[in-house]
Amino acid sequence: MSLLLCNSAFAQPTRSKPQTTSFQIDQPWSAAVDVRSDIVMLYGIGDDFPARAASWTGKGYDVQFMTGIAWGNYQSYFDGRFDGKQHDADIQRERDGTPILHGPTVPYVVPSRSYLEYMKTQVKAAIDFGVTAIYLEEPEYWARGGYSETFKQEWQDYYHFPWLPQHESPEATYLSSKLKYHLYFNALKEIFSYIKTYSESKGQRVKCFVPTHSLLNYSAWEIISPEASLAALPGMDGYIAQVWTGTARVPNYFNGVKKERVFENAFLEYSSVLSMTAPTKKTVYFLTDPIEDGVRSWDDYKKNYEATFTAELMFPTVNHFEVMPWPNRIYLGKFPVENKAEPQPIAPAYATQMQVMINALNTMPQAASHVSGSRGIAVLLGNSMMFQRFPTHQGYEDPQLSNFYGLALPLFKRGVPVDLVHMENLAYPEALKDTNVLLLSYANMKPTSPLVHEKLAEWVKAGGVLVYYGKDADPFQQVKEWWNTGNFKYNTPFEHLLKVMQLPPAQQDAAYTYGKGKVYITRTDPKEIVLQPNADQRFIKQIQQAYENDAHAGKMVFKNSYRLDRGPYTLAAVMDENEDQKPLIIQGPLLDLYNPELPVLQSKSIAPNQQAFLYRLAPAKQAKAPAVLAAAARVYDFKVQQNIVSFSTKSPANTNNVMRILLPANPKQIEVTHQAQPEPATHTWDAQTSTLLLKFRNYSEGVAVKIKL
Template sequence: MTDSTDKHGEATGFQEQAPYDESIDLRTDFVMVYGLNDSTPERIARWRAAGYRIHLMTGISWGTYQDYLDGRWDGSGHWADAQTAGDGSPILHGESTDIPYMVPTFAFTEYLVQKLRPIIELGVEGIHLEEPEFWARAGYSESFKREWQAFFKEPWQAPHSTPEAHFRSGQLKQHLLSRSLDRVTSVLRDEALAQGREVRFYVPTHSLLNYTQWQIISPESRLRTLPSIDGAIAQVWTGTSRTPNVYAGKVAERTFETAYLEYGIAQDLTRGTDRRMWFLHDPIEDHPDRTWEDYLANYRRTLVASLLHPGVARYEVAPWPHRIFNRPYLREGSAERELIPPDTATSYLIAMNSLRDLDQPDVRWSQEGPRIGIALSDTAMFQRWAPGGESGHYDGLQDALALEGREQLHFSDFYGLALPALFEGQRVCPVQLENVIDAPDALDDIDVLVLSYEFQKPLAPGIHYALAGWVSRGGSLLYIGDGADPYHEIRSWWTGRYDTCADHLAEALGADRSRDGVQASGQGRVRFIASRPAEFTESPERAAELVSAIRELAEAGGHTWKSSNWLSVQRGPYLIGAVLEEAGGSQVVEGTYLDLLDPQLPIVRRRELGPGQLAWLRDLTYDDETLLASAGRVVDWQRDTTTIRFSCEAPRGVQVTTALRVPSEPTAVQGVSQSKYEDGVLWLRHPGDPAGTRVELSFRQP
């Protein structure tokens, strides 16, 4: 790590609705001032005065838009634009009674344009339109019925009356959200350019995996092609990733593994483009009744999971710092709430500041085995509601293990394909299926692709021609499916000519779908297994069957398969790893490291990690950098033969720990409350100050 004054790359940022306060001044590169109200200009001005690049964030599907709903905006009430469930009730955001999720009609879209227009004059550099969301259980409002008639040119059908009606409902919802985003961003960008300004537009969005699991429709792959979108934030955090799933017959929270898969699919929103992607971490999550210990443990699971994807090196380090540093929560074994423990605050800040140094060109995996892709399509979102019946609504705040209809929530068709090989320690990553058409390199990092059409469908035959080309050049494809999914019968490009879309896939590959075993296809290979994907979650034996099939294809392609309980990568000096909990066993790490997950930043020479344990270590032998890690932002760095001077910026009220590599124990230390020297490392501690704590170290003449 070096002096981190440059903020142009916007490597780290956070979102905040509260006004500026020194206790939540995280000293990142940029801040996303949240919400549109009378206080927005003042809040922007104060954060700008604190040295931040300024973005603005607001919800595009929900927000404080009561003036639109009640008619103050244009003289007409618009509650008919609220997303509506089958019983006629509006679908509301959180615990609110007057903040519904909106149908993005033309009228609502124009309202958003007018609402956002004044923001351009405030000189923000980016506008984030977060969470374009349409609930799968919605689709009964009068405005949605009109949009159906216009889009499909036929009368509205109750979305959950048939599989086809539900699938079409999902297609329309995605279209409406994409249309609204395109209109808002294109108009505002043009108006900004007319004023001589440049404003970038981003979409903070949950992962395709989470939206599918929670039964929500969103644009997802469309974000790659909307011309006025400059990137996205992958909103992956404890609240999404602790959603239970099933593996080997056991229902459980698998926060690390789920987060790893969520971050994996999210990067496909920008991979191969010049658009920006930030990975979100949330030290607290939305659920207010967990303990500090629970928050910290699960934060670390999502943090390490994100770092195992070295293709992304920008991060939203926190939403809502005020709820992290200024709200009380429970402690283990106590009914009393208290503010953040000092060591927890220090630990969070060490992570947040270290994240600025993750853009490392030197990337080395612990094992170079096959890279396994799990194909996931936008259309999986269109199939997640059970037609003809209600199932439990879930948004991360309910008890998922007691939820009515929780079997539907588990999304076992996907996890049955993804978890078995992941628990073998293989590099498993979901792949956005739609990308294979317009991104020639979409599968360049994949050796074996696992695909099923039992929970999703290909929107165009071109997907199969792209897959066939990839296989013919040496790829390996494993298709899982028994054809029992009722959605095979919907009206689409394959119906009337093929029994299922998988038959067209086999034709494109020149393969026989009814034949067992591996078949050659050009320089590659393909295998069809007539099973329902969810079956591979039912027992260890079924999981092993799938692993055997994937391994067979990988080895046929010339790859060496080595089972492991350890998933890790080295990014420059940083070793990141996890012992996969359900793989069993332990992993010993030896060397000379600084432990970035420990607020004391101790030196580690040997560590044995058990199931579920994590590591984020800085290799002290990798380079000779002086600044190793800090809970503050180090700026104004100066060094000569006898002196080191710098300022360390951090939120007021926290305890800052900084670790430096120095040639000897200093003769004088100024500006800190404590210092300790050992084995070439100097630890400094002092209270946080966002204006900066000036530190000066003196050394003997060499």
């Protein structure tokens, strides 16, 4: 049966609660991967899609559709089956003609007109099948691409002059990157418009999401993507922030040392994606992964999963989560273990810990609290950060994105939770409303329009403090752009910003007052702050003065840790590479949710370069109504009737459940059954916290628990 004829819809289950958790998979349901989130994002269309979808809806999942926008199993497009034409010209290619591949037979695509028509057939089929949302992931154009025949034609159509090889000049590189950005922005704009129009014609309104890496990661990996600009599209409902150990472990420089800083990088990546959406009120899901694409050891996966998981929960306005991608490779895959000759499956203890973590996400509350630290300092970002990464010109290098990290890491490592703001969102009044001091450099990016400077000037005039770092000597300062064309005759974009604020050009370090605000100019590229040891002292003193004396934002607090209380949960992380090497002590009683035994702790000591996920317990005399506080399974049908507490649990087969349950008294009897048969279980009582620790084997069909008090 052909794809277009196979359009039988499947019945979606009725929903009674908000859907906040999801995962992606390309396989039909199986007991081994039944992770019990609200949504399954079923990957890839095809003749087997209805059967795959029905297998998940039959288990209570809302089935949604996910596929790549820049790559996928789209061989029928390239080999002529779609429209009778070969489309090899649409493959992204390097300078020597080498195709850029996502897999052996899966190329990255230049989104031509014919390719967009092909993609419409993919999303149309999904809509016909009855999905409630469509995710077009990873709109990616590699910076080293830009040499295919289709791209050359797109260049001519967009710029109205012949294609320029991007390696020949900074201007050609910049123009090439802008076009790549434009192509995928327009591609998503058109496909989302089609999805909305077609689904509404069928009496539906299918939502549209873009799962995407952060701007920081795409810039580090030398990839071009529309990123922040998509948030303004009327057909765009939100993002998934694809942040995980594979992106967060990209090394960066601090204090002259290049190394992985996973928690720090993950925090900044999540902040980057949240800042794209916060002013637009679009929905954002945060993703992290218990493993990653790269083959590493289970111990490595676990350590860095805890780091990224802690970071994602430190943004208390976000309560939508993709709990994992590809559960089949997590539960059924095998990876290295120290002192073992052969790869091993996931350890039962790690599976239990992971399930405690992801089931906490199902009920994770939003909160009005903030992560600890001096608030109101932000770094300005822009999509053009992706435009200058490859190739390099005139010997100018920005190692490991150090022109960004030079502004962010010296503060973050000292316990200052730096915010990120996208220049593309400055037209929104909310964009800078919580910012007292804004850090800016045009060494690694350029402003997209004069509007950026108009909004910055308004903010400074009203009392904001702008701190600018940059020599303005990188080769991209002179590309033909708005600040040096038409009515604008400025040598650098920053020169235009000074003119808007009626300030003189500054070739040396300077400080100016503008309105109620202040502008600091330091003629040093930010990368110099982190590429050498102890090079950030002056920077820190300057920011402290700007914050305390100019912005009057209070005393800047330096420390070595972060803490966030989010409902009953506490997230904490302690920095290494800090003068203060003392652990952070959190007083209990507490549950340690990174320990698969869910122990009750009187206190938790968190050492440098460690993180914690804790549940704060009340003393027994303050204990409230019965409740499941933590579990390695999802709880259903929780009931309290007279002296009986009952519920059921579901989780992937062949895993172990551990639960901590708040009860008014030590139970008299506990019954655990699977399919009406007694199931072995163990339990212990903690009188101090009036909690029961209960353990038994997980089954996807469900386990029934009855507790008599």
